[in-house]
Amino acid sequence: MSSVTVIGTNSQSISLNFDSSSNFALASQIVAQINAGVAAGTVVTSSDVNGRPPTVAAGKTGAYYQTQTGTLVMAYGYAIDLVTKPGAAIVFGGSGANGIGYEEVLSSSGTDMTFNASGGNGTVVAGGGTNRLAVSGGNWSLNTGNGNDVIIASNGADTISAGTGNNAIQLSNGNHFVESAGNDSILIGSGSVTVDATFAGNDYIQGGSSNLFFVSGSGGATIFGGSGSDTYFGGELSSGKQLIVGSSAGNNYLFASDGAATLVSGGANNQLYAFGSSNQMLRAGSRNETLSALFSSGNDTLSPVPAMTPFTAAVAPTPLSPPRATPPSRQAIAPMCSRSSTAKPAVAS
Numbered sequence: 458m459s460s461v462t463v464i465g466t467n468s469q470s471i472s473l474n475f476d477s478s479s480n481f482a483l484a485s486q487i488v489a490q491i492n493a494g495v496a497a498g499t500v501v502t503s504s505d506v507n508g509r510p511p512t513v514a515a516g517k518t519g520a521y522y523q524t525q526t527g528t529l530v531m532a533y534g535y536a537i538d539l540v541t542k543p544g545a546a547i548v549f550g551g552s553g554a555n556g557i558g559y560e561e562v563l564s565s566s567g568t569d570m571t572f573n574a575s576g577g578n579g580t581v582v583a584g585g586g587t588n589r590l591a592v593s594g595g596n597w598s599l600n601t602g603n604g605n606d607v608i609i610a611s612n613g614a615d616t617i618s619a620g621t622g623n624n625a626i627q628l629s630n631g632n633h634f635v636e637s638a639g640n641d642s643i644l645i646g647s648g649s650v651t652v653d654a655t656f657a658g659n660d661y662i663q664g665g666s667s668n669l670f671f672v673s674g675s676g677g678a679t680i681f682g683g684s685g686s687d688t689y690f691g692g693e694l695s696s697g698k699q700l701i702v703g704s705s706a707g708n709n710y711l712f713a714s715d716g717a718a719t720l721v722s723g724g725a726n727n728q729l730y731a732f733g734s735s736n737q738m739l740r741a742g743s744r745n746e747t748l749s750a751l752f753s754s755g756n757d758t759l760s761p762v763p764a765m766t767p768f769t770a771a772v773a774p775t776p777l778s779p780p781r782a783t784p785p786s787r788q789a790i791a792p793m794c795s796r797s798s799t800a801k802p803a804v805a806s
Contacts, residue, residue, distance in 0.1 A: 458566060461488040463520070463539060465495060465502030471522045471539050473565040476585035477602045477620050484563055484582045491520055491537060491561075500537070510535060518557065523548070531560065540564040551577035551595065564588070566602065583620075611646075621658075628667075645669065645683070654678065659697055664704060673699070673714050682709065682723055691718065691732060703727055703742070713737055713753075722746055731757040 459481040462472045475481040494500030503510045504522035513519040513534030520537035523529050528547040531538060536557040540546050541564075550560045551574025559578050564570040566585035576594040583590075585602035591609040592599065599608055600618045608617055611629040619626060621639040628635075629646030637643075637657040643650075645667040654660050655674035662669070664683035671680060671689045677697025680689065682704030689701050691714025699718040703709030707724025715733030722729060722742030729746070731737040731753035739748045740760040748759040 461485050461563075463488055463491050463495075463502070465504075465520065465522070469502060469504060469522075471504070471524070471541060473539060473541060473563055474567070474584050475582075475602065476566050479618065480582050480584065480600050480602055480620070483580075483600060484584075487561055487563065487580065487582065494518065495520075505529075536560050538562045540568050540570060543567045545569050545571070547571045548573070550574045550579065551592065569604075629665075655692070669704075677716070687711070689720075691715070693733075707742060709742075713739075731755070731759075 458474050458476055460472050460474045461484050462470055464470050473484065475484055491500055495502065500518050500520055501513060502520045502522065505524055505526045510519065510521050510532045519535035520539065521535050523538055523540040523542055523546060525542055529538065530549045536559060538548055540548065546568050548562055548570065550562065561579060562572060562581045564583045569586040569588065570583055571589040572581055574592045578595045578597065580598040581590055581600060583601045585604055587604040588601045588606045590599050592613065592615065594612045596613055597610065597615045599615060601620045603621045605622045605624060606619055607625045608619060609627045610617060610633060611631065613631045616634045617626060618636040619639060619641055624639050624641045626635060626641055626643045628650055630648045632649045635643065635650065635652045637652055637654040637660055640658040641660050643652065643660065643662045645663065645665045647666045649668045651670045653672050654676065655672060657674055657676045659677040662680045664681060664685055664687060666684045668685040669682060669687045673690065673695060674692040675695050677699060679700045681702050684706050685704050686706050686708045687704050689711045691699060691712055693715055695714030695716040697716055699714055699716060701711050702721045703711055703723040705723045707726045709723060709727045711720045712730045713720055713732045715735065717735050718737040720729045721740045724742050725744045727742050727746050729739040729748050731739055731750040734754045736755045737753065737757045739757065741748055748761065750757045750759060
């Protein structure tokens with residue numbers, strides 16, 4: 458556990474603890490700027506032990522110590538909230554109501570913070586605990602620790618780092634970047650989403666109508682692409698299982714990790730690649746498919762688009778002729794084909 462300390466106005470200091478090294482590093486940068494502003498006289502601090510926050514003079518920025526207040530609406534002129542209240546704490550920010558338009562919220566490891574902002578821009582860094590963050594509009598950097606957190610972001614360009622733990626993330630509209638380090642469930646409504654799961658455990662994703670770009674690491678992944686177009690790059694040393702179903706819109710690019718994998722096309726014009734020494738399954742979509750095991754040394758199964766032939770129905774007897782049965786023609790069914798790493802790419806059209 459690492460800590461940072463703000464030396465406030467009149468030497469009124471406050472310390473916050475962080476259970477994540479990356480969040481500690483980010484908080485250290487923010488606190489260094491706050492301390493520099495206090496020293497320069499451009500940042501003034503106030504604590505809830507002294508009652509309601511006083512008015513901030515023009516040209517200055519307020520930093521508030523939330524040590525015992527359960528629910529706080531960030532006041533005009535205050536762009537910084539430092540939360541050490543034990544247990545549950547609620548912070549309402551955003552919308553530019555503070556007159557500054559950018560906010561920085563830090564919470565200590567003993568705080569379970571709920572943060573809500575409709576608009577505005579800013580950075581939220583949680584020291585740990587179980588957090589609930591919801592932002593709509595604006596550009597936010599949302600960073601939680603090693604607890605089980607819930608993050609909701611929409612209508613903006615947001616960067617999300619949920620930390621370890623079992624996290625739930627819901628995204629819609631805008632352009633979002635997610636750094637996954639735990640076992641995350643990500644539900645996407647629309648927009649464009651990039652997920653860096655290099656250090657993740659096992660992620661579960663529903664793509665909705667978004668365009669998804671996913672980079673895997675050593676963990677596993679289950680992805681249902683939805684109706685956008687998806688790109689999946691598996692990790693080289695992955696030990697987790699992968700079930701990747703491309704979007705129904707087609708134009709998916711799916712490259713397996715070095716582990717057990719099933720890649721399933723959606724729509725048309727897809728590219729699927731097996732990789733590594735595990736036995737992997739690649740299944741084509743409707744047409745114009747590329748299935749390749751050239752990068753694999755395992756015994757992979759490549760399933761092309763089933764060949765279809767017209768079906769001839771039985772001829773019904775006429776009233777003037779004796780009953781006569783006409784057998785239907787046989788419908789061709791394409792076999793599953795197993796390919797090793799020496800196989801050339803199979804192109805189905």
